[in-house]
Amino acid sequence: MSALLRQRLRRDWLQLLLWILATVLMAYAGFAGVTQSYATLKDRVDVLAAVMANPVIMMFRGLPSGASQGQFLSFEILPWLTMLAALMSTFLAVRHTRGDEEAGRAELVAATPAGRALPTVATIIHGIAANVVLGVLVALALLGSKLDASGSWLMGATSATTGIVFLGIGLIAAQLMRTSRGANALTVWILVGTFLINGIGNVAGTPSDDLTRITSSGLVWASPFGWAEQARPYDADAWAPALLGLAAGLVLALLAALLQSARDLGEGFIPARPGRVHAGPALSTPHALVWRLTGGAIIGWAVGGALTGVLATRLSGLAGQISGQNPAVQQILDKIGRAGNLEETVVTVFFTMMGILAACAAVQIVVRARQEEAHGTAESVLSRPVGRVRWLLDYLLVATFAIAIIVVAAMLAAYAGLAGNAHASSLAHVVTVVGLGQGLAACVFTALTALVFVLLPRGTIGVAWALVLLATVFGLFGPLFGLPEWTTRFSPFAVTPIVTNGGADLRGTWWLVLVVALGAAAALSLMRRRELQTAG
Incomplete structure (x- = not known):
């Protein structure tokens, strides 16, 4: 196991470093942007009211949970922090599963005492560890900005658990699709679809009388991005939605391992479309x-x-x-x-x-x-x-x-x-x-x-x-x-x-x-x- 984890770290260290640094930079710079651009409570209240007045804009923003600096920061950047973690995790999952099968590495590893199951377990541990590091560094960046500790740790946790959910989704896609390109495409479409579902759920919600907070519709619970936002960092500080993301990610990872044991190496549960016997003039x-x-x-x-x-x-x-x-x-x-x-x-x-x-x-x-x-x-x-x-x-x-x-x-x-x-x-x-x-x-x-x-x-x-x-x-x-x-x-x-x-x-x-x-x-x-x- 340790050898497999070291091998993954050698392959991924640069990519993970860039993904994590970009996410942490967004968290740190987001606070600077809020304090400089929306220094007063009135500025933040005006922006929240403007967003709620336009459903299309509302779909692509976070969940309004108040107008304090921390609450407004969560509204501004939490969707993007979770999206970066999700993309990092899905690409990692596909790269070390379906990608290794396409390259022939999985067959070589399966011929060793590691077998077919251990590399998938190593990928799960590797992906969870990467998300934990991302979440901790995001929280530390926000703590360094002198924001509330509970909200800061929750922002980091929701970013990490959303990444873990999509790690599981990426592992499932790698079992379903026969190529890494197909698996990556499936995970990206799921990511975009769930992001939009969360946005629609927020738009269909009920705004507060002062237009600084929205109570989302039940649709948001169909989206991992909705779970992250329902944690409401710096407001309710609810940890249950974040733990829901962690649980869902682990269940999906376990399901992916079971699916792998039920299929042949190199095959997928969704068969590839048969090609033509002879290429046409266009090829x-x-x-x-x-x-x-x-x-x-x-x-x-x-x-x-x-x-x-x-x-x-x-x-x-x-x-x-x-x-x-x-x-x-x-x-x-x-x-x-x-x-x-x-x-x-x-x-x-x-x-x-x-x-x-x-x-x-x-x-x-x-x-x-x-x-x-x-x-x-x-x-x-x-x-x-x-x-x-x-x-x-x-x-x-x-x-x-x-x-x-x-x-x-x-x-x-x-x-x-x-x-x-x-x-x-x-x-x-x-x-x-x-x-x-x-x-x-x-x-x-x-x-x-x-x-x-x-x-x-x-x-x-x-x-x-x-x-x-x-x-x-x-x-x-x-x-x-x-x-x-x-x-x-x-x-x-x-x-x-x-x-x-x-x-x-x-x-x-x-x-x-x-x-x-x-x-x-x-x-x-x-x-x-x-x-x-x-x-x-």
Whole structure:
């Protein structure tokens, strides 16, 4: 057991370090943002009232439980702390179960005295330990901000137990699906679905007379995110919902172990769809093969982009109405969007989120090249008259086209959402400038992921996703949390063109173009000299 745990720690230490540091940084910076941006009780009350007045915004925020500093901090950041813990845990679970089976490592370990069961037990212990460390450090960061000890420890505990729930979900998905890609996709969809269920449960709840607190509907109990929020740190400090998450995670982990004992190695309970005996003309080139492998994911990301685009323009008018009664809303959005009037700022903020979606799609596609290499399937392609540079270039091209598809989907949906808007012309200009700029920011991650893939193949997945995570924290949440301006400029999402006073401010456009060009060129050039590394 100890050897298996050491092996997992050697493989994961960098990825876990980045996930945990990002989560702790969000907790610490969140308190700084609350104290700087919402220094008075009136500021916090105004924001809570504004959020409750808009059900769509309410769906994507935490549960209002009061207007004190600690209560408002929980409302601001608890959903994101739990989401980071959930993502870390699901990827960890799939990587050490289904991922090891795909790479052939599980079969080798099963041939030793460890057998088939012990590696799964080691993965469970490893995942729980990672979440405990994350929870303790989050609590210590909040305690260091001189917040109440009971609420701080509960914030850390709910973050950790939500991660443990999704550790169990990831282990179950690894048993159901036949590939790690399918298992990861299933867990992400469950994560998004349960997050939305919790949001709907909060929206359907009953607000208090002073508009600082919501009593959620019973629907929230169908979501692990709802369990975390019902703990109400710095308010009721209820530990029972947090313990519910821990119990659910352990039950799911036990169920995953039982499922593993009932299936053959390499198989899944959900069978893979049979493929065609002969490839059609559309699969006659390596480039077409990349499209075939990634097409479903691109469609999913494009739908997300379109939803973000229509929300950007439909909510811009509602935000203007809310800000007339709550000036604090204007201040919040100004810090993130840095654009002109409030409607333009709302569009800018939503399209920043679209840029993050596009970057995630690009990273997923380029990471697919690493997965093909690690699984040995890239060798079959490269045994044909296809060079390594051409092979990698196909992934970069498809990733770039995917970004374009997502951006266009978001822009078209945003234009459609402007129907009937009195400021449609000016907002359409904002959509165009900001949408294209965020597409360029997403291309930065295409180039950087390719460069990491060439230089550090085994770290491709962890490092690439960590770069997106850090850029999101600094670019989207940095201004809100009061981080220095120079730190936010490290994020490509924060230096893209915006519209100010009717004109376009290009800001860091040329730097982004330079990074994309040099990163892609360096990756393709270095790929000529790199040997394939099939070991995961």
